[in-house]
Amino acid sequence: MLKGYIDITRPGNSVVAGFAVLLGVIIATGTISYKSLILIPIVALITAAGNTINDYCDRDIDAVNRPKRPIPSGTVSPHGALVFSAVLFLAGIFISFFANLICFLIAVFNSFLLVVYAKKLKSLPLVGNVAVSYLSASIFLFGGAIFGIAGLLQNAVVFSITFFAMLSRELLKDAEDIEGDKKGGAKTLPMYIGVKKTGGLSLILVLTGVCISLLPLFRFWGPYYLVMIIIADAVIVAAAFKGFMSDDSVSLVRSGSTSLLKKGMFLALLIFLVSAVLFG
Structure with missing residues (x-):
């Protein structure tokens, strides 16, 4: 029990x-x-x-x-x-x-x-x-x-970046599972707008998060941070672009888009942590 x-x-x-x-x-x-x-x-x-x-x-x-x-x-x-x-x-x-x-x-x-x-x-x-x-x-x-309002505002930027990247990946995962979800009776956005448009929306979401990551909003924003985050952003954008270029769920799975996007998100998080400790 x-x-x-x-x-x-x-x-x-x-x-x-x-x-x-x-x-x-x-x-x-x-x-x-x-x-x-x-x-x-x-x-x-x-x-x-x-x-x-x-x-x-x-x-x-x-x-x-x-x-x-x-x-x-x-x-x-x-x-x-x-x-x-x-x-x-x-x-x-x-x-x-x-x-x-x-x-x-x-x-x-x-x-x-x-x-x-x-x-x-x-x-x-x-x-x-x-x-x-x-x-x-x-x-x-x-x-x-x-840490109060100051801490909340400082992390609002990381929250926004993570939110857009997560939402992009969630939609791409639904697009990968579209055939199985149809059989199971689930209703997802890719069923209504298709895999291609879902990929386009995911790319827009990722680009929004990338733009936010480059803005001078962090207390540790500077040349070292920018060099590192651009690398992570490049991985994340490449992943989303792979999703955008996929025409159906089969090609989307083969592209490895969601897996690469997850790795890019972990890399970005690591960069936030390192920057906060060393340059904050």
């Missing part, structure tokens, strides 16, 4: 997310302070809650596709999962109250969005992609928010 409740939170994913918030802290200040450590349990608990409510909402689908998951396997009851997710959300929000008001508001909003996403947004074309991209990128907002 206890194992089921642990498994439904996807503990590995939740713990990693908790510690990942420190990346936002480092980018905002160049170091990790003791007061920022309170963010780890907040993010871990809310991520765990989001995973739990997601399994609750997907319990009928999982009964067919993933019967070994906690709810369909019977180790966690649907009612138990619902109550457990509520407890986890409340615990994360409660702890965020002791961080500061901005962190508290972000925690409340993200918790609300995770519930709405699990229940409704996941099945909506583009809207669901936007929600996932925001939630992934918001970890940088949260990491900066512990």
Whole structure:
């Protein structure tokens, strides 16, 4: 029974997310302070809650596709999962109250969005992609928010770059999976506008993020940062261009666009971290 409740939170994913918030802290200040450590349990608990409510909402689908998951396997009851997710959300929000008001508001909003996403947004074309991209990128907002408005604004740039890159990749992944999604009854943006136009939109999103990355908005902006970020930007643009040049899902998969885009995003994040520590 206890194992089921642990498994439904996807503990590995939740713990990693908790510690990942420190990346936002480092980018905002160049170091990790003791007061920022309170963010780890907040993010871990809310991520765990989001995973739990997601399994609750997907319990009928999982009964067919993933019967070994906690709810369909019977180790966690649907009612138990619902109550457990509520407890986890409340615990994360409660702890965020002791961080500061901005962190508290972000925690409340993200918790609300995770519930709405699990229940409704996941099945909506583009809207669901936007929600996932925001939630992934918001970890940088949260990491900066512990230092107030100044930290939030500093990391708003990294948030924006990550959001546009993530949204671009989300759309390309939907374009790769278009045939399988059709058979499964899912509705994604590429089904409505096609793979080619999806690739064009993804390229525009990537170029928007690249333009933001080059603006003198970071405290560590300078010649060293520019040289490094241009390399990462080149990888990201090349990846998006590969997607744009693909005419269908088969050629898109063969292009390796989404894999290259992911590598470019990791490289850009590494550059942000190095720049924040050495030149911030």
